[in-house]
Amino acid sequence: MVEHSHLCDVKWQAAVMRITELSGRVGVSTRLLRYQEEQGLLAPRREENGYRYHEEAAVERVEQIRGLLGAGADH
Known part of the structure; x- marks a missing residue:
């Protein structure tokens, strides 16, 4: 049987x-x-090696930010 924590790691x-x-x-x-x-x-997960890991939701988040900036929300 596979441990639950391992399944979470694979899913992550x-x-x-x-x-x-x-x-x-x-x-x-x-x-x-x-x-x-x-x-x-954005709030990526940081690993011990310093790498940033972004979830799939970050794609939509960045696209939303770009849309807002394109619409003039930065002023």
């Missing part, structure tokens, strides 16, 4: 991406994603 790994993958999927630079994180707009 399947539902996350590193910042470079997120950047490619949404068409923004990793620098902008880091800035959005600094501003509290």
